Each structure stands twice: as structure tokens, then as C-alpha cells.
Amino acid sequence: MVEAVALGLAALQSVPSALWIGSFNFLDQREVPLSVRRRILALVAATECDVLFSESHPTTVTREAVADCIAYLRGKRFVIQLGVETTNDFVRKWGFGKGFGTVEVRRAVADATSAGASCCFNIMVGMPLLSEAEAIHEAIVSVGEAFEMGAESVTLFPCRIKENTLLYALHRGGYAEPTSLLALATVISAIDPSLWPRINLAWVTPKVHPGHPAALEPPVPHRDPTAVRSALAHFEATGDGTALIALLGDPTYQEWLQRTTSTISLPDRMLAALADISDSLLGGDWWRDYGRSVEAELRCEWTASTSARMTAGLPQIPTYR
Known part of the structure; x- marks a missing residue:
């Protein structure tokens, strides 16, 4: 692991101001033992970069572990990326399979x-x-x-459905579709422009590498898809989302939103998907034995506040003029 970082640094023609270490849980000593982490940090500290980014699970972020990293970085900034996915605990657990809650995120x-x-x-x-x-x-x-909780920045990324994954199986069952790039543009347009410099984008374009899985491309339901991609690239490069706002009233996207709206409640959609996927992956006996307890837990956690959050104030997309 240390050698891989050393090789990566040596391959750089010039060291950028920001470096990213790609372990998915840099502060977990089971994934990155303390001695290994310190040696990696020492390598980074010896470079001319200004800031190190690394990803960690909220449950492994402790004051002691972070302070240790800061000490070994010798004056360089340390930014921890948290894979929160959403601040909705219900959706994070039942739609993504991550069981930590907002309380744990705030503590981290x-x-x-x-x-x-x-x-x-x-x-x-x-x-x-x-x-x-x-x-x-x-x-x-x-x-x-996220900003209310104290995040310095937010990275937005579209959901990509890759082959040989659980999400791909859900897609084949008709339960999941790629989210359009217009959705990403809509989110950016709804954010206060004063916060745009603190918004980063990722995975807007696929990252091709040896052995990368095939993935379904996010659709671009717009009369001018090139303009959408160009506006997203401009935002990523400059932090200016003005061009995105003008694209959202396109009638093609209005029709897309109407077509992708479901009349079935989210809990019912989730339960149908879970029942189907458990039958195909675990066999019919599993859902027959445990399905009722899964349904009871899901419906119990679909609280009144979660329901209100999910159904009230859906974004109003500008109408085409």
C-alpha cells in the first residue's frame, strides 16, 4: 500500500496543490493499519501539495485519529470525504444499505x-x-x-448503474434507472450561488481504467445534450452554474420528469424490490421466512417526518419559455 502511493507520487510530472489517497476508509486500522497510514502521510508531507483528501466512514472518524494525521502531515490541510450519500437516514439505509445515522455524521x-x-x-x-x-x-x-452540519464542501455525483452489481440487478428487475444529468443540473440550480464555489462534481463522465465495469450512461433528456454537458463541465471548472439554469425549462425534460414519476409509495416500491431481489439471489424461502419482519422494520422507520420530507416541497422545474 505504501509502495503504491510512492509509485503514484513518483509518476506525477508535477505535484498538484491537492492530492487524494484512494483507500475507501483511510482511518479504519483494519483497512489501513496505523503504521502504514503514518508512512503514507509522511510521503505526502514530503511533497509540495497543500491539501490531502481521503475518504473515511463516519464511524471511524475520531478526534485522536484525525489529530494523528494532522501531526504527520506537517502543516498541510487534511480534508475527510464522508460517503454520506444523503442526509435522509431512511433512504440511506433502505435505498443504499448504509446503516449509520445523522447523529453519527454530526459527531464525525x-x-x-x-x-x-x-x-x-x-x-x-x-x-x-x-x-x-x-x-x-x-x-x-x-x-x-450538509452545510448546516459543518461540511466545508459537498461533492455531487450522479448514480451510475454498473454491471455485476446489486443495483444492476434492480435495474434489470425494473426497479432502478439511471438518473439523468439534468437532475444534477437541477440540484445545482437550486443551491444558493454563493455556495457554488464549495460544490464539486464527480463521475459526470466515466473514468475508464483497466478492468472497469460496463455502466449505463446517465441519460440527457434535452433538445441539446451537448449544451448540458458543456454547462456541467463549465461549472466543474469555474464554479459558475448560471448556464445550467437556462437549460432546465426544456420541454423534453418536463416530459421526462412526468414520465419518471411514480404513483406507488416509496415504502411499497422498496418492499417490492427487496422481495424480488431476495427471491433471485437468496431463493424464495428467505423472503417467506423473513419478509414480514423486514416489512415491519421498514414501515416502522418510515416515520411521519420522513414521509413529510419525501412528499412535501418537491422541486419546481421552470416551465419552458
Whole structure:
């Protein structure tokens, strides 16, 4: 692991101002033992970069671990990316399979900042099993709550459905579709422009590498798809989303939103998907034995506040003029 980082640094023609270490849980000593982490940090500290980004699970972020990283970075900034996905605990658990809650996220941010680091929230635009309008609404609310919780920045990324994954199986069953790039544009347009410089984008274009899985491309339901991609690229490069706002009233997208809206409640959609996928992956006996308890838990956690959050104030897309 240390050698891989050393090789990566040596391959750089010039060291950028920001570096990213790609372990998915940099602060988990089971994934990155303490001695290994310190050696990696020492390599980064010896470079001319200004800031190190690394991803960690909220449950492994502690004041002590972060302070140790800060000490070994010798004056460089440390930014922890948190794979929050959404600030809706129900959707994160039942739509994405991550069981930590908002209380744990708030604690992680408090511990990280008190130790001298900053936090970036990774927010998915297109949480599995949500309609496009629901996904837009969830992402908009999540961005606002991320900054309220103390995030320094937010990274938005569209949901990509890749082959040989559970999400791909849900797609084949008719329960999940790629979220359009217009959804990403809509979320950006709903954010206060003063916050745009603190919004990053990821996975707008596929990252091709040896062995990369085939993925379904996010659709671009717009009369001028090239303009949408160009406006997103401009935002990514400059932090200016003005061009995106003018694109959202396109009638093609209005029709797309109407067509992708579901009349079935989210809990019912989730239960249907879970029953189907458990039959195909685990056999029919599993859902027959455990389906009732799964349904009881899901419906219990679909609280009145969650229901209100998911159904009230869905984003109003500008009508075409």
C-alpha cells in the first residue's frame, strides 16, 4: 500500500496543490493499519501539495485519529470525504444499505473539525429506488443540511448503474434507472450561488481504467445534450452554474420528469424490490421466512417526518419559455 502511493507520487510530472489517497476508509486500522497510514502521510508531507483528501466512514472518524494525521502531515490541510450519500437516514439505509445515522455524521464532523481537519460530504444525485423528482429533492435538502452540519464542501455525483452489481440487478428487475444529468443540473440550480464555489462534481463522465465495469450512461433528456454537458463541465471548472439554469425549462425534460414519476409509495416500491431481489439471489424461502419482519422494520422507520420530507416541497422545474 505504501509502495503504491510512492509509485503514484513518483509518476506525477508535477505535484498538484491537492492530492487524494484512494483507500475507501483511510482511518479504519483494519483497512489501513496505523503504521502504514503514518508512512503514507509522511510521503505526502514530503511533497509540495497543500491539501490531502481521503475518504473515511463516519464511524471511524475520531478526534485522536484525525489529530494523528494532522501531526504527520506537517502543516498541510487534511480534508475527510464522508460517503454520506444523503442526509435522509431512511433512504440511506433502505435505498443504499448504509446503516449509520445523522447523529453519527454530526459527531464525525465535530471530531474532525475540532482536531483541525475539514469535511466534504459526498452526496449522490439519484439514490436507488427513488423517482427522479424524489432524487432531486433529496439531494437539494441534503446539500443544505450538509452545510448546516459543518461540511466545508459537498461533492455531487450522479448514480451510475454498473454491471455485476446489486443495483444492476434492480435495474434489470425494473426497479432502478439511471438518473439523468439534468437532475444534477437541477440540484445545482437550486443551491444558493454563493455556495457554488464549495460544490464539486464527480463521475459526470466515466473514468475508464483497466478492468472497469460496463455502466449505463446517465441519460440527457434535452433538445441539446451537448449544451448540458458543456454547462456541467463549465461549472466543474469555474464554479459558475448560471448556464445550467437556462437549460432546465426544456420541454423534453418536463416530459421526462412526468414520465419518471411514480404513483406507488416509496415504502411499497422498496418492499417490492427487496422481495424480488431476495427471491433471485437468496431463493424464495428467505423472503417467506423473513419478509414480514423486514416489512415491519421498514414501515416502522418510515416515520411521519420522513414521509413529510419525501412528499412535501418537491422541486419546481421552470416551465419552458
